[in-house]
Amino acid sequence: MKRTRPARLSLLLALLVVAGCARPPAAVQPKADPVTLKYMHMGVASDGRDRNRYVMQAFPNLVEERYPDIRIKTEMLPEDAYTKSLLMQLSAGEGPDFFEWWPMRQLEELAGAGYLQDLTGMDILQAFSPEALRGFTVDGRVYGLPKGFSMMGAWYNKDLLQRHGYREWPGDWDSFLELCETLKREGITPIVMPGKDWWFLQFGLYPLAGSVIYPEEPDFDQQLLTGNATFADSKWRDVLHMFKLLYDRGYIAPGSLETGAAQAAAWFNEGRAAIVFGGNWDYDSLTVSEGSDSEPGLGSDSDSDPVAPAGSASSAAAFERGFMPLPGNAPGKPLYLSVGPAGGTVISKNTRNLPEVLDALAYQFEAESPLRGEFRRQYRAFPMSPGEDLGIAEFAGYADLMRSGRFVAFSNQAWPVGVAEAMCAGFQDWLAGEGDADAILAAMDRELLRAR
Known part of the structure; x- marks a missing residue:
C-alpha cells in the first residue's frame, strides 16, 4: 500500500521566487x-x-x-x-x-x-x-x-488507569509498555491512533525522539543540515522501532491506517481506548462535555470520517482526562519533553x-x-507573554515537568520540508507491510540531500 508523498514546499518555493522576480508588486492604490x-x-x-x-x-x-x-x-x-x-x-x-x-x-x-x-x-x-x-x-x-508554545504527549483516561492500579503516569519507556500490556490483558484497548493522514504519526515519533536522541546529541539537527550526520547512522532507527513495537504488540487499535481523526477522538471520548497521542491543540476535541459547541476532530478540522462510530467529541463520557509526555527514556535516564514554538x-x-x-x-x-x-x-x-498562566488543569502536570527545562523542539521544525513527510509516509508503508526502518531512513536522507 504505497502512499502518495506531498509535493516538496522548498522546491515549489524556489521556483516561485524565480518566477516572482519578473513581476513587481502593483502600484499602491488609494x-x-x-x-x-x-x-x-x-x-x-x-x-x-x-x-x-x-x-x-x-x-x-x-x-x-x-x-x-x-x-x-x-x-x-x-x-x-x-x-x-x-x-x-x-x-x-x-x-x-x-x-x-x-x-x-x-x-x-x-x-x-x-x-x-x-x-x-x-x-x-x-x-x-x-x-x-x-x-x-x-x-x-x-x-x-x-x-x-505547543506540546506533544499522550491524552489519557485517568479514571480508567486508576481502576487498573495506575495512579501515576509512567515515567519511562519500560513502565509505559507495562501499562499498555496490563490494559490489553484486561480487555482494554490501550491506544487509538489516527494513521489515515500521515502527519498524526509525528505525535508518537517526536516525543520518543526527544528522550532517545537529543539528550546525548543536542545539535543533531544542525549536524544533519551541515552534512555531519545522517538519519541512517543515527538513533532514529531506535525511535522508529520503538514506535512500531506499539503496533506489533497490539497496543494500538487495529485498522490504524483507516482510522481518521474524528474516529480516534470518538473512541477516546467514549472510553473505548485509554490513550491517544496528540497535543495541547486537541483540548476542545478531547475534553468537551455533553452539549458543548466545540468542534470535534483530533488535531484536525475534519469530522467527515465515514467509519466513525456514533457519537463525537460533543458526546464525551464524563471521566477525568490527563495529558502527560510519552516517555521514551530508559529507566534512570532523564525524560525530555517535546515542546516547540x-x-x-x-x-x-x-x-x-x-x-x-x-x-x-x-x-x-x-x-x-x-x-x-x-x-x-x-x-x-x-x-x-511573560508571567501568563495557561490555567488549564489537564496541563498542570506537564507544565510542572517543563519547569525542569528538559525539552526539545519538534524535530520537523529544524528539518527541510519533505523530510517529515518521507518519514511518516514511509511509516505508513511499513504498517501496511511494505518497507522497513532502513527504507524510511534512506528516504529521509534523500530528502535532506535534495535540500542542501
Whole structure:
C-alpha cells in the first residue's frame, strides 16, 4: 500500500521566487473606506463546513466592533492547497495582507524569499516573551507573532488507569509498555491512533525522539543540515522501532491506517481506548462535555470520517482526562519533553494596509480584550507573554515537568520540508507491510540531500 508523498514546499518555493522576480508588486492604490484586510488560514474541513469559529467569526466580528473602519475577509484552505495557493500569490506580488505560517525552518524560507514584513522593534512585540519570539526570528530580525508554545504527549483516561492500579503516569519507556500490556490483558484497548493522514504519526515519533536522541546529541539537527550526520547512522532507527513495537504488540487499535481523526477522538471520548497521542491543540476535541459547541476532530478540522462510530467529541463520557509526555527514556535516564514554538501570524511584505493589520493583531494580543479571551480559548497554546498562566488543569502536570527545562523542539521544525513527510509516509508503508526502518531512513536522507 504505497502512499502518495506531498509535493516538496522548498522546491515549489524556489521556483516561485524565480518566477516572482519578473513581476513587481502593483502600484499602491488609494485606500477605500472601510479597509478590507485579507487573511488566510489553513485547515478548512474536508466536507466544506467551517470548523474554526474563531478564525471565521470571532476574530473578524470583534475586530470590526473595535475598529468600525476595518473589515477582515478570511479564506481557509486544506494545508497542501493553502501552501501552494499562498506561495503563488506572494510570488506575483499579491496575496493576503496577513496569514498563518509555521516557525523556524519554514519561516526562514519565506523570510529569505522577501515575502514577510520585518517587525523588529515594533511595539506589538512587547506582548511576547523572548522565548516565544525565538521561533519567528531569523538572523536577529522578527518576522511573525507566535501563538505561544505547543506540546506533544499522550491524552489519557485517568479514571480508567486508576481502576487498573495506575495512579501515576509512567515515567519511562519500560513502565509505559507495562501499562499498555496490563490494559490489553484486561480487555482494554490501550491506544487509538489516527494513521489515515500521515502527519498524526509525528505525535508518537517526536516525543520518543526527544528522550532517545537529543539528550546525548543536542545539535543533531544542525549536524544533519551541515552534512555531519545522517538519519541512517543515527538513533532514529531506535525511535522508529520503538514506535512500531506499539503496533506489533497490539497496543494500538487495529485498522490504524483507516482510522481518521474524528474516529480516534470518538473512541477516546467514549472510553473505548485509554490513550491517544496528540497535543495541547486537541483540548476542545478531547475534553468537551455533553452539549458543548466545540468542534470535534483530533488535531484536525475534519469530522467527515465515514467509519466513525456514533457519537463525537460533543458526546464525551464524563471521566477525568490527563495529558502527560510519552516517555521514551530508559529507566534512570532523564525524560525530555517535546515542546516547540506554535505556528503564528505573519504579515505580507505586499500589504498596502500595514497600520490596520497591526491594529487588528494588537487587539488580539491585548491582555484584557474580549478578542484575547476568544484567542486563548481557541488555541490553548502555552503562554507567550511573560508571567501568563495557561490555567488549564489537564496541563498542570506537564507544565510542572517543563519547569525542569528538559525539552526539545519538534524535530520537523529544524528539518527541510519533505523530510517529515518521507518519514511518516514511509511509516505508513511499513504498517501496511511494505518497507522497513532502513527504507524510511534512506528516504529521509534523500530528502535532506535534495535540500542542501
